[in-house]
Amino acid sequence: MPDFSRPDHLPHLRPDGEPPHSSWLPRHRHGTTPQMIGRYPDYDVLVEVDSWDDATRKVVLARLEPPGPLRFFSEQEEPTLRAFCDTVMAQDSEPRVPVAEFVDDKLAAGRLDGYQFADMPDDRDTWRLVLAGLDESARDGHGKAGFADAEPETREEIIEAFSHGQLSGGSWDRLNVSRAWSVVMRAVLTGFYSHPWAWNEIGFGGPAYPRGFMRLGPVSTLEPFETPGASQEDPVRAVAEGEY
Amino acid sequence: MGDLLRGILKGAVGPKDNDSRYLLDVHSRDLPGEDTMARYADNDEVDLVVVGAGAGGSVLAQRLARHGWKVVILEAGPFWHPDEDWVSDEAGSHELYWTQKRIIGGSDPISMGSNNSGRGVGGSMVHYAGYCPRFHPSDFHTHSLDGVGADWPITYDDLRPHYERVERELPVAGQDWPWGHPHRYPFSPHPISEMGATLWRGARELGIEMRVGPVGIVNGTFGNRPHCIYRGYCLQGCKVNAKASPYVTHLPDALAHAVEIRANCMVSRVELDDATGHAIGVVYHDEVGGAERLQRARFVAVAGYSIETPRLLLESTSRRFPGGLGNNDDQVGRYVMVQGAAQTAGRFPDELRQYKAPPPEISSEQFYETDRSRGFARGFSIQTVGPLPITWSEHVLADGHWGRALREYMRDYNHWATIGVLNELLPHADNRVTLAEETDPYGLPVARFDFNVGENDQRNMDYSTKVITDILKAAGAQDVLTVHRYAHLVGGARMGSSRDSSVVDPHQRVWGVPNVFVSDGSVCPTQGSANPALTIMALASRLAERMASGAAMQQPEVTRQPVG
Ligand SMILES: Cc1cc2nc3c(=O)[nH]c(=O)nc-3n(C[C@H](O)[C@H](O)[C@H](O)COP(=O)(O)OP(=O)(O)OC[C@H]3O[C@@H](n4cnc5c(N)ncnc54)[C@H](O)[C@@H]3O)c2cc1C
Ligand code: SF4
Numbered sequence: 001m002p003d004f005s006r007p008d009h010l011p012h013l014r015p016d017g018e019p020p021h022s023s024w025l026p027r028h029r030h031g032t033t034p035q036m037i038g039r040y041p042d043y044d045v046l047v048e049v050d051s052w053d054d055a056t057r058k059v060v061l062a063r064l065e066p067p068g069p070l071r072f073f074s075e076q077e078e079p080t081l082r083a084f085c086d087t088v089m090a091q092d093s094e095p096r097v098p099v100a101e102f103v104d105d106k107l108a109a110g111r112l113d114g115y116q117f118a119d120m121p122d123d124r125d126t127w128r129l130v131l132a133g134l135d136e137s138a139r140d141g142h143g144k145a146g147f148a149d150a151e152p153e154t155r156e157e158i159i160e161a162f163s164h165g166q167l168s169g170g171s172w173d174r175l176n177v178s179r180a181w182s183v184v185m186r187a188v189l190t191g192f193y194s195h196p197w198a199w200n201e202i203g204f205g206g207p208a209y210p211r212g213f214m215r216l217g218p219v220s221t222l223e224p225f226e227t228p229g230a231s232q233e234d235p236v237r238a239v240a241e242g243e244y
Numbered sequence: 245m246g247d248l249l250r251g252i253l254k255g256a257v258g259p260k261d262n263d264s265r266y267l268l269d270v271h272s273r274d275l276p277g278e279d280t281m282a283r284y285a286d287n288d289e290v291d292l293v294v295v296g297a298g299a300g301g302s303v304l305a306q307r308l309a310r311h312g313w314k315v316v317i318l319e320a321g322p323f324w325h326p327d328e329d330w331v332s333d334e335a336g337s338h339e340l341y342w343t344q345k346r347i348i349g350g351s352d353p354i355s356m357g358s359n360n361s362g363r364g365v366g367g368s369m370v371h372y373a374g375y376c377p378r379f380h381p382s383d384f385h386t387h388s389l390d391g392v393g394a395d396w397p398i399t400y401d402d403l404r405p406h407y408e409r410v411e412r413e414l415p416v417a418g419q420d421w422p423w424g425h426p427h428r429y430p431f432s433p434h435p436i437s438e439m440g441a442t443l444w445r446g447a448r449e450l451g452i453e454m455r456v457g458p459v460g461i462v463n464g465t466f467g468n469r470p471h472c473i474y475r476g477y478c479l480q481g482c483k484v485n486a487k488a489s490p491y492v493t494h495l496p497d498a499l500a501h502a503v504e505i506r507a508n509c510m511v512s513r514v515e516l517d518d519a520t521g522h523a524i525g526v527v528y529h530d531e532v533g534g535a536e537r538l539q540r541a542r543f544v545a546v547a548g549y550s551i552e553t554p555r556l557l558l559e560s561t562s563r564r565f566p567g568g569l570g571n572n573d574d575q576v577g578r579y580v581m582v583q584g585a586a587q588t589a590g591r592f593p594d595e596l597r598q599y600k601a602p603p604p605e606i607s608s609e610q611f612y613e614t615d616r617s618r619g620f621a622r623g624f625s626i627q628t629v630g631p632l633p634i635t636w637s638e639h640v641l642a643d644g645h646w647g648r649a650l651r652e653y654m655r656d657y658n659h660w661a662t663i664g665v666l667n668e669l670l671p672h673a674d675n676r677v678t679l680a681e682e683t684d685p686y687g688l689p690v691a692r693f694d695f696n697v698g699e700n701d702q703r704n705m706d707y708s709t710k711v712i713t714d715i716l717k718a719a720g721a722q723d724v725l726t727v728h729r730y731a732h733l734v735g736g737a738r739m740g741s742s743r744d745s746s747v748v749d750p751h752q753r754v755w756g757v758p759n760v761f762v763s764d765g766s767v768c769p770t771q772g773s774a775n776p777a778l779t780i781m782a783l784a785s786r787l788a789e790r791m792a793s794g795a796a797m798q799q800p801e802v803t804r805q806p807v808g
Contacts, residue, residue: 005593007722010656011649019652039655053483055328059336090648114342114357118349118692156647163646185641193633193654194335202657204633205599207332209483212473213600217438221597221658229595229658 004039004229026232031200034089034097034192038201039229045199045206048225052207060207063195067101072108072124073131079148080131087155088185089192097198102191103127113186117179126175126183133171134158140169203229258466259412261310265467267496273326273485275365275492277499282314284504286539290314292791293526293541295511295556298367299777300764300784301547302490302498303410307788309501316504316539318528320548321364323507324491330481334634337480340364340371346551347680350694354582354730358479361549361733365507366491368549369777374478374487375604375627376416376460376778378407380424380612383772390614392621392700393670394579394769397741397750397800398786400425406782406789411458414488415466416778418457423609431463434472439596439661440605440628446590446719447608452626452711454606460488460778461602474601476630487602490781510686512536513560514544514569514760521564523760532685543791547764547784550580550733554677554766555691557737557747557754570737570754573744577677577736580693581771584667584705585731587629588712589639590721595658603630611711612668612773620703622668625773626712629664633657642727653725663715665708666731668773669701677736695730734776737766741800751796752787758797763787 011019028036031044049057073081078100085099086092106112107124120126134147137158144150147158161167165178192198199206205213205226215223222228258265267276284290291313294301305315321342324330331337342363346356354360362368381400386393404425417431433456436444440456447454461478462469472486485492495505511528515538525540546553554577558568568576607627614621631639633654639662640653680692697705709726716724740746743755752767754760765780790796 004595004659007591007656007659009652010591010723011645011652012723012725017649019648022648025655053327053332056331056333056336059331059333088646090651111338112343112345113355114344114360115346115348115353115355117353118347118694159646163644185646186638189637189641190335190634193637194333198654199633201651202633202655203595204657205597208473208475208477209332210473212475212484214474216435216474216601217441217596221438221595221600226597 004231024232026230028200032095032197033201034091034095034197035093036095040200040203040227041230043200043203043227045196045204048206051211053209056207056209060196067098070101070104072104077128077131080135080146083148083155084131084134085188087152087159088188092152095197097192097195099188099191103187106187117176119176120179120183121174123183126180129171129175130180130184133167133175136170137167258415259409262306262413262494262497263500264413264493264496265469267500268468268485268492270468270470273483275324275499276496278323281499282502282504284314284316286537288314289540289542290316291541292543292545293318293539294545294547294763295526296320296367296547296549296552296764297365297490297495297505298362298547298549298764299369299490299780301367301545302494303781303784304545304547304763304788305503306494306498306501307785308792309498309503311792314502315498316506316541318509318511318526318539319365319505319507320510321362321507323365323505324370326481326483330483332475332477332480332483334480334632337371340481344684345682345690347682347690347692348695349692350675351696354693354695356551359729359731361551365495365505366489369489370481370491371479372489372777373604373629373775374459374461374602375607375775376411376414376458376488377607377609377625377774378424378427379772379774379779380609382613383770386622386770390621394738394740396769397739403779403782403786406785407778410778410781410785413493414460415462416458416460417463418459419455421455421458422453423612429458433457434459434461434463434602434605436605437596437601438594439598439630440601442592442596442661442719443628443663443715444606446715446717449718450714452608452715453610454608454626456606459602459604462486472602476599476601476603476632478602478604506530511556512686512688513556514546516560516562516564516569516757518563521756522758529686543759543761545761545763547762549764550736550766551677551691551693553762553764554580554736555679558679559688569760570747570757572756575738575745575747578673579671579738579769580675580677580695580736581669581671581734581768582695582730583732583771583773584624584669584701584708585664586705586709586712586726586728587639587662587664588709588716588724588726589660589662590716590719591656591659591723592661592719592721593659596661597658598630598661599632601630604628609773611708618707620700620707622670622704623773624665624667624704624708626715627664627666629662631662636660639725639727643725661716663712665712666773666775667701667704667708668771669704670698671735671738671770672696672698732771732776734765734768734771737762738769739767740769750800751790752783753796761787761791761796
C-alpha cells in the first residue's frame with residue numbers, strides 16, 4: 001500500500017522523472033478538489049469557514065463564485081489562454097480551478113506585481129505575446145491551427161521548451177522567453193493555489209484568524225479539523241488482510 | 245501609572261517613553277488616534293515633515309514628538325484598518341505591497357512587489373517576517389577588517405543603546421544570543437514547531453548552533469498586544485497585533501503626541517530655497533491628478549525605503565542640485581544592496597505542516613564573520629521560513645517543475661520543511677537606482693534598479709546553499725528542492741565621512757543641505773547578513789536623540805577617515 005512516509009512518488013526520485021499516474025491517489029470524498037484528486041479525501045477546508053474573520057471569508061469565498069466572461073483577453077485569445085492554463089496546471093477535466101479567469105481579472109484590473117524587467121514589455125503585453133507565440137509554435141513546429149488544437153503531448157512539448165526558455169521566432173523574439181515564463185507562471189500559480197479546492201488537494205489548513213493553530217508538534221501537527229493523508233487503499237480489504 | 249503597578253496589572257515591565265502598547269485597543273486592530281490626531285495646515289511651518297510612515301520614519305516621528313516637536317508624516321499608501329483591510333490569505337494581501345511599477349535590470353534583476361516593499365501606514369514591516377537580529381560589531385568596519393565593503397562613520401557602540409531600547413519596544417523574543425556582541429532579549433523564546441525542531445536536529449548533527457528567534461513577536465503579556473496565535477501569516481500582515489511593526493509599536497504613541505499622519509499623499513520632491521540652500525518643505529499630491537501641495541517644515545526627513553528615497557532625492561532637482569538633492573558627486577542611488585536569500589526545502593516522512601507557527605523560528609549566525617578558508621569575505625546567516633501554498637508553488641516551479649510534476653510536489657506540501665540563508669552581498673557603485681523614462685500615475689518618473697552579483701557574492705551564495713542543503717540531509721530529508729532569490733534592500737543614500745563618497749554625513753544629514761535628513765535603510769553603507777528592520781529603527785532612534793539635542797545639526801566630528 002502507498003506509504004506517505006516514503007518519497008517514491010516524487011519526480012526527482014523516479015527513473016523517468018515523471019510523477020505516477022494520478023490513479024494512485026484516492027478520489028476525493030468530502031468537498032471539492034481540482035479533478036477530484038488529492039491526498040486528503042475527507043478534508044474540506046471550507047468546513048472551517050465559520051472560524052474565519054469576515055474580511056478573509058469575503059475574499060476567499062468570492063473565489064468560489066461562478067466566474068464571469070473574460071474582460072481582458074479577446075475571443076481569439078481565449079482558447080489558447082485556457083489550453084495554456086490547463087496544460088501548465090495539469091487540469092485535464094472538471095472540476096477545474098478557474099485559473100484563466102483569475103489571470104484575466106488580474107490583468108483587466110491592472111493588479112500588477114510592482115516590477116517590470118528592463119528587457120521586457122509590460123506584463124499585460126507579455127501575456128498577449130506569449131499566447132500569440134504559443135499559437136505560432138503549434139502552427140510552425142507542429143502544423144496545427146493553434147495551440148488549443150494541438151494534442152496534449154504536443155502542448156506539453158511546447159510548454160517544456162517554454163519553461164527552458166527555448167522558444168524563438170515571431171512573437172518570442174520580442175520577449176526574453178525565460179522571464180516571460182516566470183511572469184506568466186507567477187499569475188497562474190497564484191490563481192490556482194489561492195483557491196480553496198487546491199487547499200483541499202494539498203491538505204493546507206487555510207485561513208487561521210481568529211482561531212490560530214495549536215498543534216505545532218512534536219506529538220501531532222493535526223488540528224481537530226485536519227485529517228491525515230490517505231491512499232486509495234480499500235479499508236475493508238486492508239483490515240481483512242491484517243495490514244491494520 | 246508607575247512601571248511597577250503596570251507590571252502587576254499588565255505583566256512584564258516594558259519600555260519607557262513609549263505607550264503604544266497601552267494605547268492599542270484589545271478588541272479592535274485600528275491604530276488608535278486616527279480621528280483625534282493633530283492636523284496641521286500646509287502653511288503651518290511644522291518642526292519636521294517625514295516622508296514615509298515605515299520603520300525609519302515612524303520611530304523618528306515618535307521620538308521627536310516626545311520632545312514636543314510638531315510632526316507631519318506624509319505616507320503614499322493608505323491608512324490601514326486591519327480588521328477590514330487585512331486578510332488571513334496570501335493572494336488577498338496584494339494591496340499591502342508597493343505595486344507601482346519599478347523597472348529592474350542588470351545581470352541579476354531583483355523582483356520587487358510582495359517580496360520587497362510595503363506601501364501604507366506602517367511601511368514594509370506590516371508584511372515583514374519578523375526576524376529582529378542586530379548587526380555585528382564587525383559590520384561597521386568591514387573595509388578595515390576584511391578589505392571589502394565600506395566602513396561606517398559610526399560604530400556598533402553608537403547604536404547599542406538604541407538596539408536595546410528598540411528591542412524592548414517591539415518587543416523581541418529569543419534565546420540568549422551568542423554571536424556578534426552577545427546579548428539577551430527582553431522576552432523568552434517562543435515554542436517551536438515540528439518543522440523547526442526537524443531542521444534543528446539536522447543542524448545539530450553537523451555541529452551548527454541554532455537559536456530560537458530573535459523575533460519581534462509578543463510572547464506573553466505586553467500591554468494590550470495579544471500573544472501570537474501561531475497562525476503563520478506574518479508575511480500577510482498580523483491581524484492579531486502580536487507581530488511588531490511601527491503600526492503597533494510607535495505610531496500609536498506618535499499620534500498621542502501630536503503627530504499627524506497624512507495618508508495617500510505621494511511626495512514628489514523636497515523643495516529647496518536656492519537662495520539659502522535650506523529646504524522649505526516637501527511637495528506632494530494627495531490624489532492622482534491632484535494639484536501640487538507644499539507642506540512647510542523646519543526640517544525634512546526622507547524615509548521612503550531604499551528604492552523610493554533615492555528616487556525622491558533624484559527627482560528633487562534645483563539650481564544648487566541640478567542632478568538631484570545631494571547628488572552633486574553622483575552618489576545618490578549607488579551602493580544599493582540586497583541579501584542573497586536562497587531557500588532549500590527538504591522532504592520528511594512525517595507531516596510537518598510548515599504553514600503553522602510564525603515563519604521565523606530558529607536561526608544561526610555561526611557563518612556570519614569572514615573565514616578565509618571558505619574562499620570569500622564576510623558570510624551569511626541561516627533562518628527557517630515557512631512558505632504558504634502560493635510561495636511554495638513558486639519554490640517548486642523554480643526547481644523546474646510544472647504540470648503534473650508540480651501538482652505532485654504540491655500535494656506533498658505537508659511533508660516539507662524549508663530553511664533559508666541571508667548572504668551579505670557587498671556594496672557596488674553600479675548596483676544603483678536611477679530614474680526611468682516611464683512615469684507613474686502621478687506623472688513622476690519611476691525608479692529603475694540595476695543589480696549585478698559580484699564574484700565574492702556568488703561564492704558566498706554557492707557555499708551557503710550547500711550548507712543548508714547539508715542541514716536538510718543531516719536531518720534525514722528524502723528529497724530537496726531549491727530556489728535562488730534575494731531579499732531586503734538597503735543602501736542608496738549611504739552615510740560616510742566624506743561628501744564625495746556618500747550622500748549623508750554621520751548624522752544622516754544630506755551633505756550640503758543643513759535641514760534634510762535621511763532616516764531609513766538607505767543610509768546603510770553595508771548590510772551584514774542580519775535582517776535590517778531592527779537596525780533601521782535603531783538608527784532612527786539615534787538620529788532622533790541627536791536631532792532633539794541639536795547635535796545632529798552641528799558639523800559632524802569626523803571620527804574616521806573615509807574608506808571603501
Ligand atoms: C516579505 C518581506 C519580509 C521581510 N522580513 C524581514 C524580517 O524578517 N526582518 C527584518 O528585519 N526585515 C524584514 N524585511 C525588511 C523590512 O521590512 C524593511 O527593511 C524595512 O521595513 C524598511 O524600512 P524603511 O524605513 O527603509 O522603509 P519602509 O518600512 O518600507 O517604509 C517606507 C514608507 O515610505 C512610503 N513612501 C515611499 N516613498 C514615498 C513618497 N514619495 N511619498 C510618501 N510616502 C512614500 C512607503 O509607502 C512606505 O510606507 C522584510 C521585507 C519584506 C518585504
Ligand atoms: S504567527 Fe503570530 S505573529 Fe505571525 S501573523 Fe500570526 S499571530 Fe501574528
